[in-house]
Every structure is written in C-alpha cells, then in structure tokens.
Amino acid sequence: MNFQAIAIARQAITDKHGTQKPQLTFCGEMPCPICSAGKLSYQISAVNGHIAAKCETENCVQWME
Structure with missing residues (x-):
C-alpha cells in the first residue's frame, strides 16, 4: 500500500460525498x-470529517485519519 493509492481512494470517496x-x-x-x-x-x-476506509482485497488500501 502506498500513499498515492490512499489519495486516489480518498478522492473517490470525497467525489461521491463532498x-x-x-x-x-x-x-x-x-x-x-x-x-x-x-x-x-x-x-x-461527524465529529471532524475524517475518513477511515479498508478494501476487502488483501494488501489493498486501508487507512484511518
């Protein structure tokens, strides 16, 4: 997992939800x-807008802000 992959996945979430x-x-x-x-x-x-996410595929993206 790398930071660029996290940034792409996070952008997809914010594109969907703002x-x-x-x-x-x-x-x-x-x-x-x-x-x-x-x-x-x-x-x-709802407290600070931070995103936590995880892909179900092994060794794909996961993070918590």
Missing part, C-alpha cells in the same frame, strides 16, 4: 478504485 463533514457519522461502500476487484468500505466522522 468534503463537508456529515451531521451523523456516515458508513458506505463502493467498488475499490485501486484494485477494481474488491469493495471499499468507509466511514466519515
């Missing part, structure tokens, strides 16, 4: 933009 923090913590899923084989599950915090 950059403002939600009123309630939001959980979602999308096809992974990195491996295209797995599902990227993510959570956007």
Whole structure:
C-alpha cells in the first residue's frame, strides 16, 4: 500500500460525498478504485470529517485519519 493509492481512494470517496463533514457519522461502500476487484468500505466522522476506509482485497488500501 502506498500513499498515492490512499489519495486516489480518498478522492473517490470525497467525489461521491463532498468534503463537508456529515451531521451523523456516515458508513458506505463502493467498488475499490485501486484494485477494481474488491469493495471499499468507509466511514466519515461527524465529529471532524475524517475518513477511515479498508478494501476487502488483501494488501489493498486501508487507512484511518
């Protein structure tokens, strides 16, 4: 996993949901933009807008802000 892959995946999430923090913590899923084989599950915090995400494909992207 590298920082560029995380940046691409994070951008895909913010393209879908915007950059403002939600009123309630939001959980979602999308096809992974990195491996295209797995599902990227993510959570956007209502407290600070930080994103935590993990692809179900082994050794693909995962991070927590």
